Amino acid sequence: xxxxxxxxxxxxxxxxxxADSSTxxxxxxxxxxxxxxxxxxxxxxxxxxxxxxxxxxxxxLQCCFSVIRFAAARCFATMCKADLVAGMKYxxxxxxxxxxxxxxxxxxxxxxxxxxxxxxxxxRLTVDLVTTLDTEILPYVIFLIVPVMGRxxxxxxxxRLLATxxxxxxxxxxxxxxxxxxxxGISKELLVERDEERKFIAQMLDGSKVEPFRIPVAIRxxxxxxxxxxxxxxxxxxxxxxxxxxxxxxxL
Numbered sequence: 001x002x003x004x005x006x007x008x009x010x011x012x013x014x015x016x017x018x019a020d021s022s023t024x025x026x027x028x029x030x031x032x033x034x035x036x037x038x039x040x041x042x043x044x045x046x047x048x049x050x051x052x053x054x055x056x057x058x059x060x061l062q063c064c065f066s067v068i069r070f071a072a073a074r075c076f077a078t079m080c081k082a083d084l085v086a087g088m089k090y091x092x093x094x095x096x097x098x099x100x101x102x103x104x105x106x107x108x109x110x111x112x113x114x115x116x117x118x119x120x121x122x123x124r125l126t127v128d129l130v131t132t133l134d135t136e137i138l139p140y141v142i143f144l145i146v147p148v149m150g151r152x153x154x155x156x157x158x159x160r161l162l163a164t165x166x167x168x169x170x171x172x173x174x175x176x177x178x179x180x181x182x183x184x185g186i187s188k189e190l191l192v193e194r195d196e197e198r199k200f201i202a203q204m205l206d207g208s209k210v211e212p213f214r215i216p217v218a219i220r221x222x223x224x225x226x227x228x229x230x231x232x233x234x235x236x237x238x239x240x241x242x243x244x245x246x247x248x249x250x251x252l
Contacts, residue, residue: 032075061110069110077117099147139183145170
């Protein structure tokens with residue numbers, strides 16, 4: 001891995017590839033391809049030594065060129081498959097925050113591409129069913145589903161499309177996640193946040209679990225059950241900054 005090892009590891013990934021040289025971008029893509037090819041056959045001790053490469057792959061995920069973001073995402077996914085605990089922890093700490101970067105679309109594009117490629121490599125889906133699944137991914141599902149769902153209404157079309165496909169995969173795994181032990185190396189703060197997101201997802205998937213909402217002003221009426229359910233649902237959407245419309249059908 002000559003070009004990537006010498007240039008990126010010693011000098012760091014360039015902020016602007018175009019300012020560096022016309023060949024450096026291609027050499028990085030080639031290096032990522034080599035890593036993806038060799039990783040499955042490497043001894044675990046050698047795989048661990050490649051962890052220092054994560055920081056440079058994440059920089060490549062933010063590149064202005066989509067082909068480099070694509071190559072970096074596939075490389076990151078392969079690294080995760082070979083070293084799942086370290087890879088997913090690094091992804092949660094350093095890639096997931098990029099998904100919610102409202103100011104920089106390239107960061108959102110690179111991050112959602114990375115998450116999509118990780119799931120595509122670890123999970124195989126038919127139209128309706130999960131056909132093969134690396135169960136070690138399950139403890140991380142809850143960390144991903146809410147940020148990804150938030151990008152389904154992104155202003156960028158590419159981000160929206162990948163986020164929608166990724167969410168469709170993640171939501172099928174939610175029932176399998178219950179009772180799975182906590183993933184190693186995750187901070188207590190993230191675990192608390194994970195529990196809140198579990199609560200949110202349970203309410204989103206089952207309206208009967210939505211917390212009752214008490215109307216803060218006095219009204220001279222007793223709401224019927226379906227009316228209270230509607231109010232509860234609107235309050236739930238408002239709490240999590242989601243969109244929705246409550247309609248009342250009329251029979252003719």
